[in-house]
Amino acid sequence: MLKAAVFFWLPFALVPFGVWVAQIKSAKITDKLGYLVAVVGGILVLASPWTVPESPSSAVGQLIGFIVGPVILILFGLFNIAYSGNVPVGRLSTRDRYFGLLSFILGIIWLSLMHWWELTPVVDGGEINPYWLVFLPNLLLSLTCLAMAGGLAMIAFGDSRTNESKYLFSASALSFTFIICAMNFDSPKLEAISFREYVWLSIADLIGILIGALLAILSFALVIFIYEKSIPSPESIDAPNAEELAHVSEVITQNIGGDE
Numbered sequence: 624m625l626k627a628a629v630f631f632w633l634p635f636a637l638v639p640f641g642v643w644v645a646q647i648k649s650a651k652i653t654d655k656l657g658y659l660v661a662v663v664g665g666i667l668v669l670a671s672p673w674t675v676p677e678s679p680s681s682a683v684g685q686l687i688g689f690i691v692g693p694v695i696l697i698l699f700g701l702f703n704i705a706y707s708g709n710v711p712v713g714r715l716s717t718r719d720r721y722f723g724l725l726s727f728i729l730g731i732i733w734l735s736l737m738h739w740w741e742l743t744p745v746v747d748g749g750e751i752n753p754y755w756l757v758f759l760p761n762l763l764l765s766l767t768c769l770a771m772a773g774g775l776a777m778i779a780f781g782d783s784r785t786n787e788s789k790y791l792f793s794a795s796a797l798s799f800t801f802i803i804c805a806m807n808f809d810s811p812k813l814e815a816i817s818f819r820e821y822v823w824l825s826i827a828d829l830i831g832i833l834i835g836a837l838l839a840i841l842s843f844a845l846v847i848f849i850y851e852k853s854i855p856s857p858e859s860i861d862a863p864n865a866e867e868l869a870h871v872s873e874v875i876t877q878n879i880g881g882d883e
Contacts, residue, residue: 627678631671635683637664682746686754689744693733697766700727701794705773708787720790727794731801734759739810751812760818760825763802768829770795 638661645657667674671684703723707715736742738759744752774791777784806819863871 626675627680630667630674631678631680631684634664634667634671637661638668640664676747682752682754685744685746686752686758689737689742689752689755690758693730693737694762696726696730696733700724700730701770701773701791704787704790704794708777708781708784720787724790724793728797731797734762735801738805738813739808741811743810743812745812756813756821757825759805760802760822761828763798763805764822764825764829766798767795767802770798 641657641659641661641664643657644660645654668684669688671678671681672688675681700723703715703719703726707717707720707723737744737755744755746752770791774788774795777788777791781788802822805815806822807815809815810818
C-alpha cells in the first residue's frame, strides 16, 4: 500500500496539481515548474506497471500508456474536421480536413488492432485489463453520439458547414460500425457476447451521466430562480423636480455642449 501511494497515487495527484500551479501563476519559472511537475507525475503513472506491478492500481497506468496514441489521433482528427470549415476564428484549410479524417481513421484502426489482435492490454496472469473493458465501449459510444450531434448542430445552426457535417457523420458511422462488429465477432481474448454486456453497461453509464448532468443544470437553474424570486422589488422613486432637471441639464451642457 505504501509503494502504491508513493509510486502511483502521489504522482497521479501531481498531474492536476502541476497544471493548476502552471495556470494560476504568472511567472515563467513557476509555469515551467508546474508543467515539469505534471510531466514527472505522468511519467511515474505510466511507469506504475514496473514500479508497483503487484498493485491493482497499476492497471490504470498501463491503460493510459496503451490508449494515449489512438486517443490523440482521434481527438486531433475531430478537431481538424470541426475547424476546417466556415468558422470565424482559427479556420483550418481543406487539406487539414482530409488530414483530420485520416487521423480519425488511423485512431480507429489502432483501437481495432488492440481489440482483435495481440495488442490488447493485459495484466499479470494474461487477463484483459479491466479498465480497458470499461474504456473501449464508453469511448466508441461517446464518439458515435458526439460526432452525430456535432454534425446535426452544424446543419441546424452552422453557416455553410455541410461538408464538415458529412465528415462528422462518417466518423459517427465508423465508430458505430466498430461497436456492431465487436458485438458480433469474437476477439482472441474476449468473446462477442461478453463485449455486448460491457456495451449495455456503458450505455447505462452514459445515460446516468446525462441524467445527472440534466439534474445538475435544473438544480442550478432552480436555485437561481428561487433566489431571484426572493429578492424584493425595487422601490419606486418620485419623478425629478425642476431643480434636479436644471442640474442635469447643466451637467449635460458642460460635458457635451449645446443649448439648455
